[in-house]
Amino acid sequence: MPKARFEESEVEIEKLRPEHAPLFDRFISDSVDENSFLRDDALAGQMFRLSDTYLLVEKKTRRIVSYISLYIGSFKLSRKRTFHKVKIKDKPYSVKRLRHMPCLIIGRLATNKEDEGKGAATLLIASAIKQAHRINELISFPFLVVHAYKEKIPFYEKKGFKIAFTPSRKARVHTMYVHLFE
Numbered sequence: 001m002p003k004a005r006f007e008e009s010e011v012e013i014e015k016l017r018p019e020h021a022p023l024f025d026r027f028i029s030d031s032v033d034e035n036s037f038l039r040d041d042a043l044a045g046q047m048f049r050l051s052d053t054y055l056l057v058e059k060k061t062r063r064i065v066s067y068i069s070l071y072i073g074s075f076k077l078s079r080k081r082t083f084h085k086v087k088i089k090d091k092p093y094s095v096k097r098l099r100h101m102p103c104l105i106i107g108r109l110a111t112n113k114e115d116e117g118k119g120a121a122t123l124l125i126a127s128a129i130k131q132a133h134r135i136n137e138l139i140s141f142p143f144l145v146v147h148a149y150k151e152k153i154p155f156y157e158k159k160g161f162k163i164a165f166t167p168s169r170k171a172r173v174h175t176m177y178v179h180l181f182e
């Protein structure tokens with residue numbers, strides 16, 4: 001039976017702060033890397049302005065249900081892709097100093113195991129897209145990107161992400177993007 005989804009009124013998105021640290025222990029996602037990032041690296045990453053982490057917190061219990069971390073970067077995109085009727089291999093995309101497309105990157109995304117399938121990650125992706133639009137008022141970049149584990153490709157495809165270029169068969173992660181202005 002499908003699980004009940006979180007209502008937006010039941011949860012809050014909070015930017016990570018040192019006061020959240022006591023909540024980390026109760027957060028256990030299916031991925032060891034994602035768990036240890038939250039515990040060991042997220043606050044330092046933020047302090048050194050390398051990335052920002054946002055928590056989806058259940059209001060009633062103050063549990064961390066899910067989190068996303070975001071940073072600024074760039075990525076390679078197939079030269080055949082077309083946006084606004086212009087191919088990536090053509091101007092204005094293709095200028096000498098712009099070999100990689102500027103973007104906001106989802107560095108980490110994970111949901112507490114017992115809360116999977118209740119729409120938490122979907123809410124955080126939607127919020128990241130809104131955030132990307134807000135930042136775009138000051139600094140331009142056309143894409144939101146994730147380097148997705150192979151087994152998570154169908155999840156991101158469901159959320160509207162496309163594969164950026166044909167990866168090698170051995171690749172553990174695949175770069176995926178959404179265009180923010182289509």
Ligand SMILES: CC(C)(COP(=O)(O)OP(=O)(O)OC[C@H]1O[C@@H](n2cnc3c(N)ncnc32)[C@H](O)[C@@H]1OP(=O)(O)O)[C@@H](O)C(=O)NCCC(=O)NCCS
Binds near residue numbers: 030066109123152155
């Ligand atoms: C991937 C992850 C973040 C999804 O979080 P979530 O809060 O359960 O996601 P949501 O509930 O918002 O969305 C789940 C949807 O994705 C689908 N989904 C989840 N994993 C999927 C997969 N591997 N393949 C296809 N669909 C998948 C579900 O069927 C559901 O579909 P629906 O929206 O149509 O109902 C979570 O499974 C997780 O934390 N995994 C471990 C960490 C990880 O691998 N992170 C990704 C790094 S690339």
